[in-house]
Amino acid sequence: MSDSIKPILKWAGGKRQMLPSLSKYIPKKFGTYIEPFIGGGALFFKLNYNNSIISDSNEELINLYKAISKDYLKVSKKLEQYKNTKDFFYKVRDSEPIEIYSKAARTIYLNRTCFNGLYRVNKKGEFNVPYANNKKVNLVDKENLKLASKLLKKSKIILSDYQVVLEKYCKKNDLIFLDPPYLPISKYSDFKRYTKEQFYFDDHVKLAKIFKKLDRKGCYLILTNSNSPEIHKLYKDYNIEVVSTKRNINSKGNKRTGEDIIVSNYEKNI
Numbered sequence: 001m002s003d004s005i006k007p008i009l010k011w012a013g014g015k016r017q018m019l020p021s022l023s024k025y026i027p028k029k030f031g032t033y034i035e036p037f038i039g040g041g042a043l044f045f046k047l048n049y050n051n052s053i054i055s056d057s058n059e060e061l062i063n064l065y066k067a068i069s070k071d072y073l074k075v076s077k078k079l080e081q082y083k084n085t086k087d088f089f090y091k092v093r094d095s096e097p098i099e100i101y102s103k104a105a106r107t108i109y110l111n112r113t114c115f116n117g118l119y120r121v122n123k124k125g126e127f128n129v130p131y132a133n134n135k136k137v138n139l140v141d142k143e144n145l146k147l148a149s150k151l152l153k154k155s156k157i158i159l160s161d162y163q164v165v166l167e168k169y170c171k172k173n174d175l176i177f178l179d180p181p182y183l184p185i186s187k188y189s190d191f192k193r194y195t196k197e198q199f200y201f202d203d204h205v206k207l208a209k210i211f212k213k214l215d216r217k218g219c220y221l222i223l224t225n226s227n228s229p230e231i232h233k234l235y236k237d238y239n240i241e242v243v244s245t246k247r248n249i250n251s252k253g254n255k256r257t258g259e260d261i262i263v264s265n266y267e268k269n270i
Contacts, residue, residue: 010117011040
């Protein structure tokens, strides 16, 4: 486990605060580490494990990781040209760069300067979060990008639906971390949607069936989700731990508390 690589993005539903709990579930030995809902990749970067496969259906996110893997300095130089002002923010938000390093720099810039660091898109896939006006933002962390690049170079980075990745790559003794968009537990709690595609209850049912299939295959499985009765029922045959969490994305401070669950098919390390 590494303390040196920080997630590049602040991500809705990110697992940075859950790392102490998740770390207790890491087996002493395992094959490939596979994370098909990579998001901000807090656990991936914390593990710093060379034999890893990460994927997501978010094109901008996968472009970011591929660009940093190929040449983090080009991304860094692009970022150094950006200004943390309202006018510049909306100019960048409305832009549609094609070149991979410009696209990656845009993703980081918008994430660092938008309201609450929330990555959210509308049904057309357009980023639609407003400017935050936070002058203390550090746009460029070149040393962290360098460390992240070293790890990403040794990893397989895939733009794909999670089902395809799990079907194609998972083998016995692999460690699979599943962090899907959470099942909402209230009318306003579905803040973890970060692609134009939606993740419905039927998708959670389908994922639970895949979980059982991977369990029979002999994989080590860790899954996170909301502490809801429906999720408990889907994974009633497995180990479930309830973990208190903070909702850093919520604009109201008194609403930034909640409970997540960690599901596993093996006992955690005590």
